[in-house]
Amino acid sequence: MEEDIKAKIKLIIDHTYGTWRAQKAWKSPLFITKAEGAYFWDHTGKRYLDFSSQLMCSNLGHGNKAIINAICEQAQKLPYVAPGFIEESKAKAVQALLEVMPENLEMFFFSTSGTEANEAAVKIARLYFEKEGKYKIISRYHSYHGATAASITLTGDPRRWWAERARTTIAGVRHAPDPYCYRCPFGLKYPECDLACVRYLDYMIKEEGNVAAVLLEPVVGTNGIIVPPKEYYKMVREICDENDVLFIVDEVMSGWYRTGKPFAIEHWGVVPDILTTAKGATGAYTPLGITATTREIRDYFEENVLSHGHTYAHHPLALSALPAAVEEYKKLFESGRLQKVSEYLGKRLYELAEDHPCVGDVRGLGHFWGLETVKNRETKEPFNVKSDKFVRPLMNDKIAAEARKRGLYVVNWYIQLLIAPPLTITKEQVDEAIDILDEALKVADKEAEKTDTPPSKSSEGIIY
Ligand SMILES: Cc1ncc(COP(=O)(O)O)c(C=O)c1O
The missing domain is CATH 3.40.640.10 (Type I PLP-dependent aspartate aminotransferase-like (Major domain))
Structure with a gap:
């Protein structure tokens, strides 16, 4: 079984183009075998909580x-x-x-x-x-x-x-x-x-x-x-x-x-x-x-x-x-569950940011949030800038890789981590994701300066 999957991964890598990357970075994609609700599994049986709805698109979860x-x-x-x-x-x-x-x-x-x-x-x-x-x-x-x-x-x-x-x-x-x-x-x-x-x-x-x-x-x-x-x-x-x-x-x-x-x-x-x-x-x-x-x-x-x-x-x-x-x-929407969980998600993200000097700003609404990471909350100096993307490894890549190791899938970009779980996610699953992020963010905390500046909440109350 393991050998068979390895052969298939090699076949794909040898014969298909990876998207948006130098092809040498198309090396070890996960081989996904199953997806249900807010989770998906790779061929080794490892489970991942999907905190970005794949590419912010599997909004209703998997297996509906x-x-x-x-x-x-x-x-x-x-x-x-x-x-x-x-x-x-x-x-x-x-x-x-x-x-x-x-x-x-x-x-x-x-x-x-x-x-x-x-x-x-x-x-x-x-x-x-x-x-x-x-x-x-x-x-x-x-x-x-x-x-x-x-x-x-x-x-x-x-x-x-x-x-x-x-x-x-x-x-x-x-x-x-x-x-x-x-x-x-x-x-x-x-x-x-x-x-x-x-x-x-x-x-x-x-x-x-x-x-x-x-x-x-x-x-x-x-x-x-x-x-x-x-x-x-x-x-x-x-x-x-x-x-x-x-x-x-x-x-x-x-x-x-x-x-x-x-x-x-x-x-x-x-x-x-x-x-x-x-x-x-x-x-x-x-x-x-x-x-x-x-x-x-x-x-x-x-x-x-x-x-x-x-x-x-x-x-x-x-x-x-x-x-x-x-x-x-x-x-x-009509069940009211969507609204309750999104409120909870926002609250948990704000709490999470308090403990992590690498989080400069938490912003979003509904089930759509970004954590902007910075080296220094006071000066807002970023870990990476636009021109780093595709050119050098990003701090947010490292955080996302750590999260993935711990069973959480989260999409990142040079500015931020993208928190956009399926709208079907439960509060318990939000907690599970926040616990993993709490560990993963430590990777960046190590390189962030400690300041007295609290995390910014730049979208809070902005449209209500
Ligand atoms: C705002 C926005 N517009 C357009 C697109 C392109 O959509 P697609 O990847 O389905 O072509 C995306 C994809 O991420 C997007 O986020």
Whole structure:
């Protein structure tokens, strides 16, 4: 058995590309044999508590029978038809979406990833303003929007730098400053800052000219779990309206109750013109990307060509998981369990940070949290900076490796550890994870300076 698995691992490593890495770092991936609820197991029988829902996408945990059955039924009945045809799964998916999407977002394009959902959004926005010659898109530095040309250009994180080297980016994208209150790009403090970051967006739009859309993650995911202040998106909406610019939200990671509401933008009481999502849409049981727009945008394409599609657009198997996932989300939300556990999770993370000098800031909401690690809480000197990613080992890699050794899986990035467990996680499992993190963080504590400064809670109370 052991030899057989070793041979399979070798086969995979010898014949497949590892993602986002120099291939020499694609050496010893875990061979996963089973996953149930908030846990998964490797081939040695070792169990891991999944504190990041794989890639912040297995929001409903693993092994959900209702979703699996829905997919199996569709596979038996009609696994594929060309996107120009329609069949039952599309009708059910649209019905389910109309129940949860923010009002006005009622037209859908279905693809198979968050990347594709954003590519479609960019194309729609640019075509919509084609006659006016408006094509520029503004996103932010602390962002990730996908791996292919348009979406990686929108991205602000270091993955874009590599796409730029590969000359696979597009023209006409600008990056705006972030509402990153822990490290304000203007050196200001909320609320005295008078939201300089969002005011600067207005300045950018006017100075740039030809701006078609502003595309933002309502709560930034991988690049910092940044929760903007309560006034932020109302101001963005007003700025977009005044300048006749579309407002697009990327809810690929922040959607599907991850932040405690169906979609994160709803915390700010604002409706965008386009919403993109993927990941949690099916709890990652099938690959599905969704680009949702208003009817007004759709009406433009009544006479104008929407030149977009894929062989796997509107794929019945991808769509089949969505209605079942929506039902599961609604049940979780209506039971009140989601809210109780997320409150508990936040409280435990704040407590954890108190004991660890390496934790500079704890921020988030719902089941979506980041622990920003620092060498020195007082000066906020980081262990690593953006340009370290892909170039040298990160302190957060070490913490995550220690956690994994102890049976906890947690995704990390150069800034932070990403805490995004399945929404089905129990309080006891939260405790189990916190106990392991308590040990794992000691790896970084050893290299952090002891100061009298307490950990910052930069998102606390920011939108409520
Ligand atoms: C906010 C955001 N947008 C887009 C994407 C890209 O989605 P995918 O990896 O499904 O292409 C991601 C992936 O992590 C994401 O977090």
